[in-house]
Amino acid sequence: MQIPKSENFRLPFVKKEKAADRTYKFYFNRTKKDFRFLPGQYIKISLPNSSSDNRGVSRYFTISSSPSESDYLMITTKILRSTFKNDLFNLQTDEEVEFFGPLGKFVLDEDSKSPKLFLAGGIGLTPYRSMIKFSSDKKLITPHILIASFKNESQILFREEFEQIQKKNPNFKIIYTVTQENIGKKFLTNEVGRIDMDMIGRNCPYFKSCEIYVCGAFSFVSGIIAMLVNGGVAREKIKKENFIGY
Numbered sequence: 001m002q003i004p005k006s007e008n009f010r011l012p013f014v015k016k017e018k019a020a021d022r023t024y025k026f027y028f029n030r031t032k033k034d035f036r037f038l039p040g041q042y043i044k045i046s047l048p049n050s051s052s053d054n055r056g057v058s059r060y061f062t063i064s065s066s067p068s069e070s071d072y073l074m075i076t077t078k079i080l081r082s083t084f085k086n087d088l089f090n091l092q093t094d095e096e097v098e099f100f101g102p103l104g105k106f107v108l109d110e111d112s113k114s115p116k117l118f119l120a121g122g123i124g125l126t127p128y129r130s131m132i133k134f135s136s137d138k139k140l141i142t143p144h145i146l147i148a149s150f151k152n153e154s155q156i157l158f159r160e161e162f163e164q165i166q167k168k169n170p171n172f173k174i175i176y177t178v179t180q181e182n183i184g185k186k187f188l189t190n191e192v193g194r195i196d197m198d199m200i201g202r203n204c205p206y207f208k209s210c211e212i213y214v215c216g217a218f219s220f221v222s223g224i225i226a227m228l229v230n231g232g233v234a235r236e237k238i239k240k241e242n243f244i245g246y
Helices: 083-089 122-137 159-168 197-203 218-230
Strands: 007-020 023-029 042-046 058-062 072-078 096-103 116-121 144-150 172-178 211-217 238-243
Touching (some): 007 072, 116 218, 122 218, 144 197, 172 197, 211 218, 218 238
Antiparallel strands (some): 023 072, 042 058
């Protein structure tokens, strides 16, 4: 597996779509740009005309589209109170945006035959959208199990799309869990509560033989990795990606 070389390039903005509570998908046209990346990589976006704050006019975002989706590049992010996010949200159709990438080694190796266990905390689900869509489009037969944790059901991402992939692909299984809903509510998720070893064992009994990917906020990633290692998972089987900020 060869990591593609990073480069500077520009793409026109196409549209945005609401994905969950305060979370949007942003699409950029890449039909005229031969941009190569691996599922799971990220990019730097610069908005030079942005009203700069103390973090500058650039941010890093996971590419949530798949390399197999050749018409567009997509990112998915929360829209919080920052000048950069406000300017991103207000992009106009055909407005050109500066990119640099791809970046990162938290990627899916399509040649690996090991089963995959993906563990996500909140917006940390975004690189798995690229990986799972790629795996589905390529018809890979390797088992993929995803367990994604959100505070509540309004924040869940890619639910309908993943459920459609799961119906068509017996090698893919999606488990959503929520951590801050009222006890006693009738849930639409598979699980309730934080990801723990019991939850992993119920849904992926062969987890010790998997390549395990962990992505989310630093506290989520560090806690999950410590739990896995204490549970007997070899550290070299674990890949991680920390989301420092949104």
